[in-house]
Amino acid sequence: MNKIKNTVLPLFVLVIFLVFGQKVSAYNVEGNGVCTCDSCSDCTQALSDNTNCTSTVKLTQDITDFSGTCINNPNSNNKTFDCQNHTIDGDDSQWSYGIHLSGRSGNTIKNCTISDF
Numbered sequence: 001m002n003k004i005k006n007t008v009l010p011l012f013v014l015v016i017f018l019v020f021g022q023k024v025s026a027y028n029v030e031g032n033g034v035c036t037c038d039s040c041s042d043c044t045q046a047l048s049d050n051t052n053c054t055s056t057v058k059l060t061q062d063i064t065d066f067s068g069t070c071i072n073n074p075n076s077n078n079k080t081f082d083c084q085n086h087t088i089d090g091d092d093s094q095w096s097y098g099i100h101l102s103g104r105s106g107n108t109i110k111n112c113t114i115s116d117f
Helices: 002-020 040-048
Strands: 030-031 034-037 056-059 061-065 080-082 087-088 108-110 111-114
Touching: 034 040, 040 056
Parallel strands: 034 056, 056 080, 061 087, 080 108, 087 111
Antiparallel strands: 030 034
């Protein structure tokens, strides 16, 4: 009986880790290099994903009253961020940006209304 306990517990812990311990992205991979996102952090992660989101990241809803910098310097070059006519709205915080890109090149930002940063 002790052998079974000693084997089952480590297997249970491994299963829990595999199910819950892996990083889960909340952005959606559409395919063909296109991803969608609905929050500042998810959009930043999608823009930084150079494996699945290689061409375009699309915002799927308005972001309102965000405190701080919304899209914060993702690791992306030569991508399009398409807000699809959605708004990225801040809370008038000092030293914050709607979209901050530093040291990046070839990116396109389109169909965005950015306010209160």
